[in-house]
Amino acid sequence: MDYSSESPAPTLNSNNGGEPIMEEHKPKLVVIMGPTGSGKSRLAIDLATHFPIEIINADSMQVYQGLDVLTNKVPLREQNGVPHHLLGTVSSDVEFTAKKFRDSAIPIISDILSRNHLPVIVGGTNYYIQAVVSSFLLDESVEDTSETYSRDHPGNEQTNHMPDILGDSCNYSYDLLKELDPVAADRIHPNNHRKINLYLSLYARSGVLPSKLYQGKAAEVGGQNWGRVDNSRYRCCFICIDAALPVLDQYVEHRVDCMIDAGLLNEVYDIYNPNGNYTLGLRQAIGVREFENFLQAYFSDSMDDETSDSSDGTLLKLSTRIDDKLFKENTRGILNSSCDNPQKVLLEEAIDKVKANTRRLVRRQKRRVNQLQTLFGWNISYVDATESISKKSDECWAVQVVGPAVKMIRSFLNKDDSNGQTPDGESKTSTDTVQRDLWTQYICKACGDRILRGAHEWEQHKQGRGHRKRMLSLRKSRSSSLA
Template sequence: MDGDGDGAAEPEERSSSPGGGGPGAGGRKPKVVIIMGPTGSGKSRLAIDLAAHLPVEVVSADSMQVYRGLDVLTNKVPLDEQQGVPHHLLGTVSPNVEFTAKAFRDSAVPLIDEILSRNNLPVIVGGTNYYIQALVSLFLLDDSLDHMDDGHLDETPGDEHDDCEVDFNRDRNALTFDRLKDIDPVAAQRIHPNNQRKINQYLNLYAQSGLLPSELFQGTTLENWGRIENSKYDCCFICVDACLPVLDRYVEDRVNCMVEAGLLNEVYDIYCPNSDCTRGLRQAIGVREFEDFLRVYIADVGDSETSCSHDEYRLKENTGLTLASLPTNQLKVLLQEAIDKFKLNTRRLVRRQKRRIRRLQTLFGWNIHYVDATEAISSQSEDSWIKQVVQPSLQCVRSFYEDRVTIMPNVEAPKSSATEFLQRNLWTQYICKACGDRVLRGAHEWEQHKQGRAHRKRTARLRKSLNRGLVTAVEQER
């Protein structure tokens, strides 16, 4: 795919200096382009298409694609589809380590400097928005905080929507959560008792710095995390977006394609009973979802009298053959449930990503230029993709480097009101009785939850049940 529509690459563009002559040249901030958006929107595709017109080098800002392994599950761009465009931080980190926001910042900054020194254009691409915040926000660029575990800053304050109802070790979770409550009850109120990853991050922060997480979040972090006025870089933010029904259909199709392309072999190879799914590559959506299936599958294979080794029943790359070869109906049901969970959790991820991008714009005033890929994705039309996504994005980047226009006017959200909103509501916990005592953190999450269709349905059923109970009670009194 050449991403044409504006003609071939122009020699005079490629010989110019996108970074303004290298880091800090002429006292100006280095310029970088950042492509954001929910999963499935086409961020990587856009970056490669821009390289047909500009001297692009891509720096991945995806918290799972940075790891080696699970290439199909994490949807890494295959080498033959990168079209010769250099990609950095793609499959370079050991799958067993925790690659924090700080680690990303420390890796990305020198890469960007190198790209600029080559007179090329750094394009940061990814859906992990806290990586992008770590790169552009002043707070994490303060080296005096390097001794701290910046993993606790892996989300926008108040925007914590992990799938924390998953509980793999209830006893261990309870112990660490109780410890956090003893140390910092305010911080403990902010997170779900089963969110082991966040609990450990808060405990590590306290152990290494002696600072209470709640005090840190309500202090300098809150004022600077997400602010880009004094950022190291001059940023052009482009968000590739699409409507939810189209993204949902695309996610369904993409997961099916992943299964056909060998996803089952990947999760089979990485499967390890009772492994820690809160660190490294095993955090990826699509790993835990298949654990129940793999546990029963391996047990069945080991007990099979017709099998001499596990290799005879090794998961096949084609899902149709896999389903046909499974020895029991139970396994077929478990496999289909795992695939459905994978799809569901990916759709949830899409919604979290969209919410976080909106908050970066409304709370912190990021100048984000949106390009709508809805028609291009739904119609699978190359022409629509070029006209509605590539061309507008290319014009934004050209204008950004020529300093002719502002990419997008600031959203009217005064700093003081945004900060006061977070300070007032960040640590408030809500419990929804109608939804099974679900815990919500912050007024914004509570309001979003109340507007959800599932909550409204449960509330309506609860009201009807209460009304029927009252009628029955009155009739019994008579």
């Protein structure tokens, strides 16, 4: 089957200049999305037994070299010979923006199509996927708007709209952006210092909220069509693997424990730098910064006896790093220690933070997939992996996940006018998994076995002041008992 267009499609620039590509000329593309832990990569690899596919990674952390355990890259032995693109290929210190991803992915897709193979984009970074699918890159237009405003208003670099907004603290800047323009803040990562400063400086110069500028620019170049499938570069089949939140929560917590056993701490040790920039590249990944307090305490305790006077009177560390093998043995000993020493408390707190932040990521990813449907009209077909994950059943996976996905893709490939449509009865929505979440019971031991019903109520409870104070008190009592 020929997955490319029958005749070469016109090339559009990133700002959607030129006429739209006719639907029948658009090449076909499969996109597999969903929250972390749902099994996106596994499904894509399984699809290779049914279609001649090649996988394009669209995970904003897996594109980087290194931290293979922490970012949960598919090991080479588990790729089953399926070609993977943009997986561990980018330097860890580079900020790989949506524009860079788009500019890298589009030629790869063309190359895959030239071999008469089916390109499959796999990942949970929706703004990467949007950048490839849409013929208009919104972030790029905002930067163009900023440059245009500066050019048209020389000497007016800072107005009184918001004086001295750009400080050294990225957290402060993000909180300020969130207060000023929550719509714009929701679009970017809290650690993306460059983009935060871009939006804040744009507001400082123009007095117009960044989200309003997005809307104006989008209307200028594409109106309500921006990001919609009817204005896309490709004919797309969107498949989302979903699962109930309690099942995903349990799975990702178990996965973090497995990552610790597989060497996650060694990877964090290798990339740790007390003076490093944790707002760019791979250091933004969940599971890096959470261990900062533990590593600071560990290195401080380990090197207290390894200092000497230098010729200029300053203290030099005789050993700036601890031996890798020794570090691995020490951290394993700390975790397995029967007594709760301060290092163990810090390490357990860091692991808990990784789990909590991963659970939050799952929820953000679910919300963003829903927004692609409600705001951009993407026709997303759902497959429910709840039972296969909870039961760890390969049979359930094959019947309930792989089978329906194969039918969806076959229907998509056999329809000349398909835009991700699936046969009646095959496409599911997220309603089933949402209903499961609503009826799940949680018990909070820290708050006197208080019962919470539903994932939303449980999350709200954990973020409440009373729960957080009790958890802090418990940690302090554990630490003070060690003194």
